[in-house]
Amino acid sequence: MIEKIDGKTRFGGVMGNPIAHTMSPLIHNTLAGKLSHNFVYLPLHVEQDLASAVKGAYALNVLGMNVTVPYKSEVIKSLVDIDEAAAKIGAVNTLVRVEGGYKGYNTDYLGLKRSIEEDGITIEGKPVLLFGAGGAAKAAACLAGAMKAKELYIINRTVEKAQELASYIEEQFGTKTFAVALTDVATLPKQTYTAIQTTNWGMWPNTGVTVLNEDCVYEMIDEAVDIIFNPPETEFMKRVKAHGGKAINGLKMLLYQGVTAYEFWHETKVDEALIKEVHELLEKEFENHE
Ligand code: ATR
Secondary structure: OOOOOOOOOEEEEEEEOOOOOOOHHHHHHHHHHHHOOOEEEEEEEOOOOHHHHHHHHHHOOOOEEEEOOOOOOHHHHHOOEEOHHHHHHOOOOEEEEEOOEEEEEOHHHHHHHHHHHHOOOOOEOOEEEEEOOOHHHHHHHHHHHHOOEOEEEEEEOOHHHHHHHHHHHHHHHOOEEEEEEHHHHHHOOOOOEEEEEOOOOOOOOOOOOOOOOOHHHHOOEEEEEEOOOOOOOOHHHHHHHHOOOEEEOOHHHHHHHHHHHHHHHHOOOOOHHHHHHHHHHHHHHHHOOO
16 A cells, blocks of 8 residues: 555546455555555445446546446446457456547456466366356356367356357357256266366355265366355365365466556556565455455
């Protein structure tokens, strides 16, 4: 957090509804303080009329904004430009100030990519299991497509949603993609998979449950990402590990979505030591949560 606000302080924030539980102010104000950028970051509760909020932000010289639930798709029509990956995902969570308005990026996607790369989770050339078919799943499915997964299996309780997403991924990326009903997971081909868990089933306070219950599927997963970060070790992660696999949570995705947004706004590169410091701060936030 910067120590003094003066006539040159710029600001940014996160627009959403609800917004009270956001971790983004912790990430951005810590970075601004450590990097001595004259910048503050606030939660911005937008109850309605998002378009006016974006227009107002530009008029008020706001440097950059994040956008969260329920506005990640709706915000697109208020932008002057959009990044290619964000356009494919159909969701934007970061607005970067450009001439005449804001350009939209999806740093959830970029954050998941950085997290996967840093932790050495294999996507390229490997069959990938994706659990869920909602907004977060679409970003992860686009990543699996862009990172050249060998095949993608989208597994969802409502199979129609998985089918819709599977057709989209095949059309956009040419990745061989299959839709599988959650009740049919035992029919998956016997091979070694990387898994990405994107449903909210298992998130605090509903800990101790997981979308996948079949041991025969856990046996085939050797690397996994659960995008949930609270609790730090989900039931899904526990079961992957119990079967000898490696599993990471979504905290680095959260961290890197923030760091990447910060880097866009301040045209800088945050160094590894500082990223580690912010990571530890976030870990502490969730340590004693229950
Ligand atoms: P997000 O944008 O965070 O991805 P979402 O669009 O509401 O959120 O998607 C939630 C996902 O979690 C969906 O894939 C949902 O399955 P359905 O499409 O069948 O609703 C999945 N999900 C949530 N609770 C679940 C549960 N108890 N069992 C299985 N899947 C669940």
